[in-house]
Amino acid sequence: MVDRAVARCVELGLVDDAAYAEMRVTSLRRRGRSSRKIRATLSAKGVEASVLDAAMQKDDGSDLAAAIIHARRRRIGPWRTKPADENTRSREIASICRAGFSYGIARRVVEANSPEDLASAD
Structure with missing residues (x-):
């Protein structure tokens, strides 16, 4: 049936x-x-x-654009509220990598100084 x-x-x-x-x-x-x-x-x-x-x-979206959305939601990379030391940056990169993004994209997002830096790169 x-x-x-x-x-x-x-x-x-x-x-x-x-x-x-x-x-x-x-x-x-x-x-x-x-x-x-x-x-x-x-x-x-x-x-x-x-x-x-x-x-x-x-799909016309890129992994970099998706990683930017992910970082903004998690408040990591240029959206963090406190200054980050090397350990914090490593944890943030690991978080983005666990979400399925490549190490290169994760590092690029975390090391950006401002959201505008990422917007111009996208």
Whole structure:
């Protein structure tokens, strides 16, 4: 019975993995998620690799822009409220890397002197 209902929904076009993947990629990118994190999230939801690849190709966001959003939300890098020593910077870089961003992007965000420096780099 459930299989027939699912088949009927697919037949009517109510189930569209490609549209779902595109919507989620856009949504997660706006929230500051990395490409790696987006891929892992959608793979865990059962989106096929080919559909996921197509959705990621259509995405116009960059990992740097997403890392900037992530840093602003976490108040790290140029958005920190207190001066940072080397240990703090290392922890901030590790935080961004754990979110799925590359070391180069993490370091660039953390070492920026102001948000404007990052805006001009993006």
